[in-house]
Amino acid sequence: MTNDKGNILVVDDTPDNLRLLAAMLSKKGYTVRKALNGQIAIATVHSVPPDIILLDINMPNMNGYQVCQTLKADEQTKDIPIIFISALDDVIDKVKAFNMGGVDYITKPFQGEEVIARIENQLTICRQKKQLQQEILDKQKAQEALQVYLHAVSHDLRNPVIAMSMIFNHLLKSANELEPKISIPRSTFQQLVNSCDRQLSLINSLVEIQQYDVWGVSLDCRPLNLYDFAQQLAIEWELRLQEHQAILDNQISPDLPKVYADNHQLWRVYENLINNALKYNSPELKIILDAEILEEKTDNQSTSIMIRCTVTDNGIGMTGEVAKGLFERYYRGQHTRHTAGLGLGLYLCRQIIEAHGGKIGVITHPDDGAKFWFTLPVYESKLS
Numbered sequence: 001m002t003n004d005k006g007n008i009l010v011v012d013d014t015p016d017n018l019r020l021l022a023a024m025l026s027k028k029g030y031t032v033r034k035a036l037n038g039q040i041a042i043a044t045v046h047s048v049p050p051d052i053i054l055l056d057i058n059m060p061n062m063n064g065y066q067v068c069q070t071l072k073a074d075e076q077t078k079d080i081p082i083i084f085i086s087a088l089d090d091v092i093d094k095v096k097a098f099n100m101g102g103v104d105y106i107t108k109p110f111q112g113e114e115v116i117a118r119i120e121n122q123l124t125i126c127r128q129k130k131q132l133q134q135e136i137l138d139k140q141k142a143q144e145a146l147q148v149y150l151h152a153v154s155h156d157l158r159n160p161v162i163a164m165s166m167i168f169n170h171l172l173k174s175a176n177e178l179e180p181k182i183s184i185p186r187s188t189f190q191q192l193v194n195s196c197d198r199q200l201s202l203i204n205s206l207v208e209i210q211q212y213d214v215w216g217v218s219l220d221c222r223p224l225n226l227y228d229f230a231q232q233l234a235i236e237w238e239l240r241l242q243e244h245q246a247i248l249d250n251q252i253s254p255d256l257p258k259v260y261a262d263n264h265q266l267w268r269v270y271e272n273l274i275n276n277a278l279k280y281n282s283p284e285l286k287i288i289l290d291a292e293i294l295e296e297k298t299d300n301q302s303t304s305i306m307i308r309c310t311v312t313d314n315g316i317g318m319t320g321e322v323a324k325g326l327f328e329r330y331y332r333g334q335h336t337r338h339t340a341g342l343g344l345g346l347y348l349c350r351q352i353i354e355a356h357g358g359k360i361g362v363i364t365h366p367d368d369g370a371k372f373w374f375t376l377p378v379y380e381s382k383l384s
Contacts, residue, residue, distance in 0.1 A: 005029040006123045009050040011041040011067065012085075013059040017108075021054060021085075024112050030119075038062030042070055045077050052122055054115075055102075057086040057093070065100050072101040081122045085110065160195040166239040167192060191236050219262040219355055223379040226309065227254040229263070230289045233270055245283040248274070251290045252309075258379040259307050265352045266376075272345040273311040273372050281315030288312045294375060306358065306375040314369045323362050349374070 008030050010021045015036070022032045033050065035041035037059055045053070053071075057064035064084060071077040084097040087108040094105045103125075104118050171182055230250040234241075241248050270289075277287050294308040327350040353360040358375035 005031070006051040006119070007031045007033070007048075008052050008054060008119065009033050009035060009041065009044060010054045011035045011038070011059075011064070012054075012056040013037055014056075017056070021115070024115070025119075028116060038064070038067040038070075041067055045071060045080065049077060049080060051080075051126060052119060053080060053082045054085050054106075054119075055082050057084060057088055057097070065096065068097075068100045068102060081126060083118060083122065085115075163236060163240065164192060164195045166243070167195075170239055187235070194232075194236060219265060221260050221262050221356070223258040224261050224263055224266070225254075225258050226256055226291050226307065227252045229266070230270075233267070233274075233289075237274060240278065244278045244285065246278060246285040246287060249286065249288045251288055253291070256291055256307065257293065259376040260379040261356055261376050262352075265355075269349045269352050269374065270311065272349050276345060277311070277313040277315060277370075281313060286314050293378070296375070305378045305380075307378055308373055308375050310371055310373045312369065312371040317364045317366050317368045317370050319366055320364075323364050326362060327360065 005028065008025055010018055010025070010032060011034075012018050012021070013036055018034045018036070022034055025032045033044060033048075035044050039062060041053070041055070044050075055064045055067060059067075064086065068082050068084075071080065071082065078101075081103045082101065083104040083106060084094075084102045085106040085108065086093070086097075088094075089107045097105050103122055106115060106118060167188060171184065171188070227250070230252050234248045234250055237248060274287060277285060289309075289311060291307050291309045294306045296304045296306055327346045329347040350360050353374045353376070357377055360372070360374040362370055362372045364370035
C-alpha cells in the first residue's frame with residue numbers, strides 16, 4: 001500500500017461526481033487520483049498502480065466495461081481490485097460487471113458510508129492476500145534454502161568419510177595377514193579422530209539447523225594460523241594425494257598474520273577446492289597453497305587489511321565462460337558430465353567466504369591450470 005489508508009483511482013466522466021467522491025475519500029485519509037475517461041485511467045494505472053479503482057460504466061469512447069477488460073488482460077494490472085460505481089441498476093449490468101472482473105458494484109446515488117465500507121472491505125482483502133502471498137514466498141525460500149543446506153552437508157560429508165576409508169584400507173593392505181592385530185601409529189589415529197570430529201560437526205549442524213538462520217552460514221571465528229592449518233590439511237590429505245599421484249605444496253609463510261576465521265568452515269573451503277582439483281584433472285597434479293597480505297579499498301574509501309589465499313593447480317584449466325558460473329548453485333561445468341556431484345561445492349565455498357566478509361574468484365585459462373583465490377579478514381589485534 002502507498003500509505004496507511006490506501007491509494008484510490010476514481011474514474012468518471014462527470015466532473016461533479018469526481019469532485020464529490022474525491023472530497024469524501026480525501027477527508028477519510030485516502031490518497032485520491034482522478035481520471036475523466038477510460039484512456040486517462042489506463043495511463044494513470046500504468047504510471048502508478050493504485051490500490052483500488054472506483055470505475056464508472058457509462059463513459060464516451062471507452063466505457064467502464066472496456067477499461068476493466070483492458071486492465072484485467074494486462075499481467076501488471078490484472079490484480080488491482082475494481083469496484084464499479086454506476087447509475088445502472090439492472091441485474092444484467094451488475095452480472096456483466098462481475099464477469100468482466102469487478103470485485104464489487106455500487107449503485108448511484110450512493111451513500112458515503114456504503115462506499116467507504118465497500119472500499120475498506122476490498123483493501124482488507126488485498127492486505128490479507130498480500131500477506132498470504134508473502135508467507136507462501138517466504139516458506140518456499142526457506143524450503144529451498146533448507147534443501148540446499150542439506151545437499152551441502154551431504155556433499156561435504158563425503159570427504160571425511162573417504163579419508164577414513166582410505167586410512168583403513170591403507171592399514172589393512174600394509175598389515176601382516178597372519179597377524180590378528182594391527183598397529184596404528186599415533187599420527188594416523190589422530191587423523192581418524194579429526195575426520196570423525198569433522199563428520200560430527202557436519203551432523204550436528206543438521207541437528208541444530210533450526211537454531212539459526214538457514215539463509216546464512218553459522219560461524220565460530222577465532223584467530224587462525226594459516227601455515228599450521230595448511231600443514232594439517234596436507235597431512236590428512238596425504239593418502240588421497242598419493243592415490244592421484246599428486247603433490248600438495250604449502251608455500252604459506254609461517255610469519256603471515258593470523259586470519260580471523262571459522263576453522264571448520266574454512267576446512268570445507270580448502271577440501272572442496274583440493275577435491276575438485278583432483279577430481280577434474282589427470283594424475284601427477286601439483287597443487288600449491290599460498291597466501292599474502294592484501295590492502296583493499298572499502299566503500300567509504302578507507303583501507304581494509306585482508307589475507308588473500310590461493311589454491312593453484314597446473315591442470316587443464318577452463319574457459320572464461322565456464323569460470324563465470326562456477327560459484328552458482330547447482331552449476332556443473334563442461335568436464336563434470338562423467339563425474340558424480342550436485343554442483344554445490346563451489347557455491348558453498350562462496351557462501352562461507354562471503355559470510356567471513358571476503359570475496360572468492362578464479363583465474364584460469366584452458367590448458368593453463370587454475371588459481372582459485374579468496375580473501376579472509378586479518379586478526380586485527382596481531383597487527384597493532
